[in-house]
Amino acid sequence: MANNGSWEEFFASHLPPTDFEDNRSLLKEFCERHALQGNKIVLVTSGGTTVPLEHNTVRFVDNFSAGTRGSASAEYFLEHGYAVIFMHRQKSLEPFTRLFSGQKLLDMLDIQERGPNTTITVKPDSVDVLAPILVRYKAAHAAGAILYVSFTTVSDYFWLLRAACECLANLGPRALLYLAAAVSDFYIPKDKVPTHKMQSESGAPVIQLHLVPKMLAPLVNLWVPAAYVVSFKLETDESLLVPKAKAALEKYKHKVVVANLLQTRHNRVVLVTKNATQEIALNRGDILSGADIEMAIVAAIVSSHEEHMGGAAPAPAR
Numbered sequence: 001m002a003n004n005g006s007w008e009e010f011f012a013s014h015l016p017p018t019d020f021e022d023n024r025s026l027l028k029e030f031c032e033r034h035a036l037q038g039n040k041i042v043l044v045t046s047g048g049t050t051v052p053l054e055h056n057t058v059r060f061v062d063n064f065s066a067g068t069r070g071s072a073s074a075e076y077f078l079e080h081g082y083a084v085i086f087m088h089r090q091k092s093l094e095p096f097t098r099l100f101s102g103q104k105l106l107d108m109l110d111i112q113e114r115g116p117n118t119t120i121t122v123k124p125d126s127v128d129v130l131a132p133i134l135v136r137y138k139a140a141h142a143a144g145a146i147l148y149v150s151f152t153t154v155s156d157y158f159w160l161l162r163a164a165c166e167c168l169a170n171l172g173p174r175a176l177l178y179l180a181a182a183v184s185d186f187y188i189p190k191d192k193v194p195t196h197k198m199q200s201e202s203g204a205p206v207i208q209l210h211l212v213p214k215m216l217a218p219l220v221n222l223w224v225p226a227a228y229v230v231s232f233k234l235e236t237d238e239s240l241l242v243p244k245a246k247a248a249l250e251k252y253k254h255k256v257v258v259a260n261l262l263q264t265r266h267n268r269v270v271l272v273t274k275n276a277t278q279e280i281a282l283n284r285g286d287i288l289s290g291a292d293i294e295m296a297i298v299a300a301i302v303s304s305h306e307e308h309m310g311g312a313a314p315a316p317a318r
Ligand code: 9Z3
Pocket: 047, 064, 065, 066, 067, 068, 069, 070, 179, 180, 181, 182, 183, 184, 231, 232, 233, 234, 235, 260, 262, 265
């Protein structure tokens, strides 16, 4: 694996995504509006990034993340009165609709076919499930409390992340960054990526991955120095989990690392701060009832963010 260059070199050698200026305007408008209203804003990143193997991309290196953590967390932040920038991998899970992926939505419906007067209704059992979610969805959208922006490649992700930070910087400590996306540590530099689809006739390709520069360093020190920054650390080996989370905190000097193991990530996490290590785990009953661990994670983060702001006034009711 080749060494990583600087973050400045990364931006200098990767063009912004085609929809970048549109997203930048949306981010700017959203942050200015909520800053004026005295709201807190959380940037939730969610889902995995890709690493294209060709410029006209047929194949890419991907990541397992479906965006379960990020999409659920975004809903809980809304409930705590935050305005939410939901920065997610295109086509990954989104807040509210996350619970109706696949055939689930169609299974909730009934159809009465009477020629031109065909009607579709929600099954009575499903109304109980759908109604509270629909109410929260409509309220968040009517209040303009959530902005959706999406990325696909690791380079799109960094361009969007920096643009969001530029807008959030004005909020000072009222900005919270909750970096749950699974971002590739490796990439192929632009000049090493072929333009067209790789041909098997040319033989098996040898692909060298390079290290992505660590963006948490400029993010914490330069882009949003007053914000409350929460990063996530994913491991597969329990013995590395807390030591690596502590090392990340020590290195980047941000506020919290949420450490999780791939195998148990939806039932248990460890919150690592400078002075404490706190485990959050679902019990058997919670798991059987389909509870989200994100509810407890977000509650813990919100309370430490509020402490950090020095008991700032709660956001105005929407
Ligand atoms: C996480 O650790 C998230 O919790 C998950 C959520 C990606 C595991 P799902 O989408 O999964 O709910 O299925 N995100 C961060 C992963 C990451 O890439 N962290 C980097 C690292 O561990 C550093 S910031 O080195």
